[in-house]
Amino acid sequence: MTNLLIPPTIRVAACDLNGQMRGKRLPADYAEKLDSGAVRLPLSALNVDIRGLDIAESPLVFESGDGDGMLQPTGRGPVPMPWLEHPSVLYPMALYHDDGTPFAGDPRHALAAVLDRYAARGLTVIAATELEFTLVDDTTGLPMPPLDPLSGHRLHAGDVVSLEALDAFDAFFSDLYAAAEAMGIPAQAAISESGVGQFEINLAHREAMRAADDAWLFKILIRGMARKHGLCATFLAKPYPEDAGNGMHVHFSLIDEAGRNIFDDGTAKGTPALGHAIAGCLEAMAPSTLVFAPHANSYERFRPGSHAPTGIAWAHDNRTAAIRVPGGAPAARRIEHRVAGADVNPYLLLAAILGAALAGLEDGHEPPAPLTGNIYEADIPGIPATWEEAIRAFGESDLMARVLPRELIRNLVLTKQQELADIADLPREEQVKLYLERV
Numbered sequence: 127m128t129n130l131l132i133p134p135t136i137r138v139a140a141c142d143l144n145g146q147m148r149g150k151r152l153p154a155d156y157a158e159k160l161d162s163g164a165v166r167l168p169l170s171a172l173n174v175d176i177r178g179l180d181i182a183e184s185p186l187v188f189e190s191g192d193g194d195g196m197l198q199p200t201g202r203g204p205v206p207m208p209w210l211e212h213p214s215v216l217y218p219m220a221l222y223h224d225d226g227t228p229f230a231g232d233p234r235h236a237l238a239a240v241l242d243r244y245a246a247r248g249l250t251v252i253a254a255t256e257l258e259f260t261l262v263d264d265t266t267g268l269p270m271p272p273l274d275p276l277s278g279h280r281l282h283a284g285d286v287v288s289l290e291a292l293d294a295f296d297a298f299f300s301d302l303y304a305a306a307e308a309m310g311i312p313a314q315a316a317i318s319e320s321g322v323g324q325f326e327i328n329l330a331h332r333e334a335m336r337a338a339d340d341a342w343l344f345k346i347l348i349r350g351m352a353r354k355h356g357l358c359a360t361f362l363a364k365p366y367p368e369d370a371g372n373g374m375h376v377h378f379s380l381i382d383e384a385g386r387n388i389f390d391d392g393t394a395k396g397t398p399a400l401g402h403a404i405a406g407c408l409e410a411m412a413p414s415t416l417v418f419a420p421h422a423n424s425y426e427r428f429r430p431g432s433h434a435p436t437g438i439a440w441a442h443d444n445r446t447a448a449i450r451v452p453g454g455a456p457a458a459r460r461i462e463h464r465v466a467g468a469d470v471n472p473y474l475l476l477a478a479i480l481g482a483a484l485a486g487l488e489d490g491h492e493p494p495a496p497l498t499g500n501i502y503e504a505d506i507p508g509i510p511a512t513w514e515e516a517i518r519a520f521g522e523s524d525l526m527a528r529v530l531p532r533e534l535i536r537n538l539v540l541t542k543q544q545e546l547a548d549i550a551d552l553p554r555e556e557q558v559k560l561y562l563e564r565v
Contacts, residue, residue: 133213136204138165138197140219141233141342142172143538144420145471146564149197149219157204160217163196163224172221172231173537175548176421176564181540186231195221195229202339208305209350218339230531233473237338240481240529247487248383251334251480255341258372258468259348260365261295261323262562264358268555269365269562271322272357284320284370291318292325298355305347311340320433321370334378334476341374341472349563360562363419363467364426367554371427371434372468376479377452379460389459394442396451396459403461404440405493406486407449407479411438411465413523415509416516416542417478418466422549423561425513427467430502435465437506439497446501448509465509469565474530474538481529513550517542 136157139149148171156165170186180187203217221229228235244251262269263280271281276294285291292299299316306313312330319326327348329340345361352359364371380388380399389400419425427434433445440449450462463479497504510516520526521539549557 133215135214137207137214137216138219139216140167140172140197140221141471141473142174143231143233143471143474143534143541144174144176144564145342145345146178147346148172148174157217160197160199160219163198163222165197165219166194167197167221168192169195169221169229169231172229172233173541175541175545176560177548181537181544183540183544184537186537195223198222200234200339202310202343205309205343206305207350208301208308209347209354218343230533231537233471233477233534234335234338236530236534237335237473237477237480239531240477240484241334243484244380244480249388250381251378252331252381253334253337253376253378253476253480254329254331255337255472256326256328256373256375256377257341257344257348257361258319258324258326258374259359259361260321260372261298261325261352262358262360262365264562267559269358269360269558281322284322284324285318286320288318292316298351298357301355302348302351305351306344309343309347311344311347313344319370321372322366324370324372331377334480338472338476345468345472358563361468361565362558362561363421363424363469363565365558367426371432373427373434373464374466374468374470374472374475376463376466376475377460378463378480378483379458387457387459389461390456392456394453394456396456399487400451400459400461401493402486402490403483404449404451404486405491406482406484406489407461407463408438408440408493409491410478410482410485410525410529411448412507412509413519413526414478414482414529415465416520416538417474418470418509419513419516420471420542421469421561421565422513422545422552422557423565424467424469425511425516428509428511434467435501435509437501437504437508439501439504439506440493441496441498441501444498444501447497451496469561478529482525485525485528513542513546517546
């Protein structure tokens with residue numbers, strides 16, 4: 127990556143609370159100045175709503191004079207942008223105050239703070255994501271299933287783990303994998319999913335910050351590469367009312383300074399640390415639902431029997447549970463968190479999950495007994511069922527204040543309150559148009 131030829135212009139961007147790139151296009155000679163803080167951005171730019179508008183009640187805007195911060199490279203760039211017609215590169219950035227302290231409203235800094243707390247305990251987090259997305263035809267305004275590139279016929283149903291469904295879009299996936307390799311994104315297995323035009327690609331297990339970077343960049347790449355192939359790719363949690371929704375599952379394990387997985391006791395049960403981390407994730411699930419389901423459309427995905435968890439429970443190797451401990455070799459013992467939609471901000475997602483697990487380790491709490499069978503039928507507490515309820519629970523939670531900076535919590539609540547007032551009463555069709563490629 128360091129030997130990448132720099133084109134005439136470059137891009138710099140940080141991640142806002144909704145997972146959008148906020149940044150600038152610059153002459154190539156700025157690449158030599160990025161470490162100096164020469165590129166500035168309003169702090170409020172990372173706290174705009176889904177339409178890209180200022181938050182009316184935010185103290186970051188008029189109350190404080192809408193001051194700037196410094197953009198600094200994260201160390202990941204430059205990465206190519208293969209979906210663009212003219213070559214360019216992207217430098218992922220993070221936002222800082224002028225005195226060099228991290229801006230607490232930057233979601234990447236929130237994850238970094240959680241990982242620093244793990245490091246203080248001698249632990250490294252290894253994580254991976256599974257991203258589901260749907261290819262659609264949006265040329266008529268509202269999304270509809272795309273045309274099969276081989277037959278020219280419109281897709282009419284999902285085709286679970288079908289190679290034919292994948293190979294029909296061979297040109298798109300071949301270019302996508304080549305671009306991911308060029309960007310340093312470890313794309314692994316791809317499968318067709320149960321929704322019409324729906325696919326999933328897994329990313330390799332890596333150190334958690336790298337995994338979050340990968341997921342953020344991969345979402346950008348998938349959307350861009352789909353457009354290059356005359357398609358629209360959406361991570362919308364529920365593109366079609368009666369079809370499968372898109373999720374983003376997170377797997378993680380904790381490695382000590384000797385290189386040992388602290389969840390592994392050589393058996394299927396796992397260590398006490400595994401139980402403590404599960405307990406933390408369960409206790410934080412309701413108040414952190416806003417992170418897992420940040421948009422109006424997100425709540426359509428939570429339906430019994432839809433492979434999207436609705437109850438707060440855990441289980442061994444059971445995909446109807448919100449928290450799953452996969453089977454397999456004990457050395458690979460890990461937690462799979464299955465609640466989030468694919469419409470999330472990956473940095474906030476990992477910060478919330480890993481911060482909750484850390485709280486569980488700190489408190490030493492024990493989880494309830496694992497459940498078996500169809501957990502959709504179990505009599506257990508549910509996650510917040512509405513966007514409004516999730517906003518309230520997140521903002522009022524003392525546990526969330528242990529996991530995320532209070533400034534970020536305030537900013538996200540104000541953002542979602544503004545979006546709730548603006549979007550909640552829109553017809554579903556208008557919501558879908560708004561969210562289609564933004565999430």
